[in-house]
Amino acid sequence: MATVDVTESSFTSLVEENDIVLVDFWAAWCGPCRMFAPTYEAASGKHPEIVFAKVDTEAEQRLAAAAGISSIPTLMAFREGILVFSQPGALPAAGLEQVIAAVKDLDMVDVRTKAAARQQSNKTS
Template identity: 35%
Template sequence: MSVLKITEANFVEEVLNAKEPVLIDFWAAWCGPCRMMSSVVDEIAEELHGVKVGKINVDEEQELAGKFRVMSIPTLLIFKNGKVEKSFVGARDKKEIVDALKIQVTE
């Protein structure tokens, strides 16, 4: 599955109302660690079934970033049933993120 561009306009439909767990990557083009994590997030979207993956550009979607108190980027949030179940701040190991997502898929 490809990575979705999440905006204020599609956030409720794509994230809060999603039937499957959703991984959201809050990022910015000027952020080095965000660029590093971008390929990891892309790989997860392609490899992990039963999960929706999206990215939110904090420069374009400041209201969403503020709503979820994103103070540092990259910030990754895992949503399930419209609620944040897990969060990661900073560059992380792919396995750590995948393991957290697999728990959400099986619960």
């Protein structure tokens, strides 16, 4: 599957309606972003069950700000609508494959339990 461009209006539905979504926050002027792009594109071909999304931080400044992006490229991974990974910096192919394997192997019952506990803790703080 090829990568898909995401906008502020399509981001939430994309993350909520797909099991695993990887999001690459990038910009055309960013050298490390351009270096990471072929690695990301190649991984999208190897993992058609995962949605590989791209957010152009120049065109989608409000979305990048809402996501707390302070450095690019930044890779985020969502599983069942929950942010499970976020890291700035261009990953080598092997590193990206490790992230993908780790996201696939997550115990989502445990992840949801911990996310609910954090959310409850934030409400009482």
